[in-house]
Amino acid sequence: DIQMTQSPSSLSASVGDRVTITCRASQSISNYLNWYQQKPGKAPKLLIYAGSSLQSGVPSRFSGSGSGTDFTLTISSLQPEDFATYSCQQSYSTPWTFGQGTKVEIK
Amino acid sequence: EVQLVQSGAEVKKPGESLKISCKGSGYSFSSYWIGWVRQMPGKGLEWMGIIYPGDSDTRYSPSFEGQVTISADKSINTAYLQWSSLKASDTAMYYCARHLYSPSQLHPSGTYNWFDPWGQGTLVTVSS
Numbered sequence: 457d458i459q460m461t462q463s464p465s466s467l468s469a470s471v472g473d474r475v476t477i478t479c480r481a482s483q484s485i486s487n488y489l490n491w492y493q494q495k496p497g498k499a500p501k502l503l504i505y506a507g508s509s510l511q512s513g514v515p516s517r518f519s520g521s522g523s524g525t526d527f528t529l530t531i532s533s534l535q536p537e538d539f540a541t542y543s544c545q546q547s548y549s550t551p552w553t554f555g556q557g558t559k560v561e562i563k
Numbered sequence: 564e565v566q567l568v569q570s571g572a573e574v575k576k577p578g579e580s581l582k583i584s585c586k587g588s589g590y591s592f593s594s595y596w597i598g599w600v601r602q603m604p605g606k607g608l609e610w611m612g613i614i615y616p617g618d619s620d621t622r623y624s625p626s627f628e629g630q631v632t633i634s635a636d637k638s639i640n641t642a643y644l645q646w647s648s649l650k651a652s653d654t655a656m657y658y659c660a661r662h663l664y665s666p667s668q669l670h671p672s673g674t675y676n677w678f679d680p681w682g683q684g685t686l687v688t689v690s691s
Contacts, residue, residue: 486669490677492608499658499681500600500608506665506675543608547676551624554608 458482458546462555468563475531477558479544484524488548491520491529494557495540503542504529534560565589567597567659567682574688575649582645583685585659592640593617596662598678599633599644603655613662614642649689656684 459482469475479489487507492500502511504520507527517532531538539562544555570584585597599611612623616635623633635642642659660678667673 486667486673488667488673488675492678499684500660500678501681502677502679505663505677505679506668511679545608545610545677547674550610550622551626552610552676554610556607 457551458485458549458553460544460546460553460555462542462544462558464558465556466559466561468561469534470563471534471536473534473563475534475538475560477529477542477560479522479527479529479555481525481527481546481548485546485548487523488546489520489522489527490545490547491518492543492545493538493540494543500543531560565661565680567661567680569657569659569682569685572686572688574690576691577649577651577689579649579689580645580647581649581687582643583657583687585642585644585682587640587642587661590661593637596664597635597642598660598662599631599642600658600660600678600681601627601655602658602684608658611644611657616640616642649687651689651691653687654689656686658682658684 461480463478489507491504494500508520519530541557541559543557568586593616596613598613601609611627612633614621614633616637632645660681664676
């Protein structure tokens with residue numbers, strides 16, 4: 457199975473900050489990488505698919521980049537509604553696997 | 564609006580059986596794969612398997628093969644996840660999600676896969 461490792465596990469940031477979350481795959485997955493946002497008590501929500509494609513309706517402050525083993529989710533200017541847990545998921549090969557999540561908290 | 568609505572929370576004892584459901588609306592349910600994902604308390608997401616309601620073709624993650632059964636009834640736009648004998652370690656939130664895919668831009672034989680939208684989740688608690 458491909459292991460997905462996110463860093464950091466959690467971070468504290470202020471509204472307006474630029475936030476970067478990293479996801480590393482245990483082997484090359486090209487750009488077969490998705491990002492999801494999950495708020496407490498809610499279901500995950502798709503943000504980015506295929507490495508950098510923004511899902512319809514997702515604000516443009518979210519962006520994804522990377523290829524191979526190293527990927528990044530960037531929030532250009534953190535908004536109050538962005539405090540949540542973010543998870544990456546590889547779809548290069550089954551079983552599809554997720555990272556452990558990065559919790560973004562208010563500083 | 565595309566929507567997946569899951570059945571309500573369940574509290575069961577070890578050894579009992581259980582079947583939870585996921586009803587789709589707002590799209591052609593038979594034409595899209597549905598996936599199931601587990602989230603144990605305080606943990607990350609784990610993909611369990613997917614089913615194509617049109618013909619009930621089912622694929623399981625090796626970690627869940629033999630542990631659960633995924634099924635679907637296209638006549639009522641509903642997918643199911645069931646256990647024949649629950650264990651305490653099955654305590655978790657279970658999500659269904661529509662599986663989408665598209666051809667890779669970089670690899671002729673490659674396919675991008677993702678899940679959208681997700682159901683609201685069904686909390687399963689197994690305790691004696």
